Amino acid sequence: MRKIGLVGGISWVSTMDYYRYINEGVNLKLGGLNFAQCVIYSLNFGEIQARSWDQSFDLLLNACESLKKSRVDGIALCANTAHLFADRLQGIIELPIIHIVDATAQAIASKGFKRIGLLGTKFTMEMDFYRTQLGKHDLEVLIPDKQEVRDYIQHTVKEELGKGFINPDTKTNYITIVNDLVNRGAECIVLGCTEIPMLINQADFAIPVFDTTKIHAQAIVEYITT
Numbered sequence: 001m002r003k004i005g006l007v008g009g010i011s012w013v014s015t016m017d018y019y020r021y022i023n024e025g026v027n028l029k030l031g032g033l034n035f036a037q038c039v040i041y042s043l044n045f046g047e048i049q050a051r052s053w054d055q056s057f058d059l060l061l062n063a064c065e066s067l068k069k070s071r072v073d074g075i076a077l078c079a080n081t082a083h084l085f086a087d088r089l090q091g092i093i094e095l096p097i098i099h100i101v102d103a104t105a106q107a108i109a110s111k112g113f114k115r116i117g118l119l120g121t122k123f124t125m126e127m128d129f130y131r132t133q134l135g136k137h138d139l140e141v142l143i144p145d146k147q148e149v150r151d152y153i154q155h156t157v158k159e160e161l162g163k164g165f166i167n168p169d170t171k172t173n174y175i176t177i178v179n180d181l182v183n184r185g186a187e188c189i190v191l192g193c194t195e196i197p198m199l200i201n202q203a204d205f206a207i208p209v210f211d212t213t214k215i216h217a218q219a220i221v222e223y224i225t226t
Contacts, residue, residue: 001026001037002074002224004098005067007060009042010079011162014194014213018078021217022224029225036224039070045162053081053123060085064093074098076220080130080192080212081123096223101130103219104190104212105137111208115140117178117186120193122154130192142186144177153177161195174200182207 004022008015023035041063048056060082064075074096077083083100090097108116116134118141124130125143134141144150156170178189178200188208191197194216202209 001030001034003037003039003070003072004220004224005064005070005072005075005095006038006040006078007043007063007067007075007082008040008078009045010048010077010082011045011195012042013162013164013198015040015042015078017194017197017213018076018217018220021214022220025218025221026225029221036221038224039067039072041067049158053084053121057085057088061089061092064089064095068093068095074223076100076216078216079194081121083133084123084127084129098216098220098223099133100212100216100219101133102137104192104210104215105134105139107210107215108139108188108190109137111188113187113208114138115142115185115187116210117142117181117184117189118192119144119153119174119177119189119196120191121157122150124192125150125153142181142184144180145184149177157193157195161193161198164198166199171199171204175204178205178207 026036027034043063067075076098080100086097086099116139118125131141160167160170190210192212194213197211197213
């Protein structure tokens, strides 16, 4: 079994989900008392928020270099927005990074969808890195068209979900946001932030929903057990 390094703490609540999903996946595949051999480097999310994501490369690089010293075989960045730096980090540390967007795009393409509605942090929704990676798989991406809606998602991810707080009113608002994307032609919804599945999931919608945390965790399981 390969040893995986997890860059977590972004946020700690979703890192717990990663740890659970990965270990459950390994055990389901291998049985017995087999579980993942992993090392977690948990970042201080507050430091990233103070700098802003686009100024946090050195924090992620330090985490990856520390994991490399622990002799991991590959690395997973446990946040969608962190993949802003995935290619750059992989080029420096010379270890494979299990890419959340590629895993998600493959899951979507396998179902035949072409137009997706994307929810995530402002960086994930507005910057090119996520949509460009999805575009390599011939996927068209729709995001909330109003700036105030994207700002609202960013605020609630940072101030509520990132702290493990679930607000019923926020859930209602997210459902409205998703329904607007569906009305604009989204064939499926991508929960492109590892905290958002804490709030909404497939049970809330008739349209297919892709949980990037679960998809990424399964890709990690395949990597470490193959």
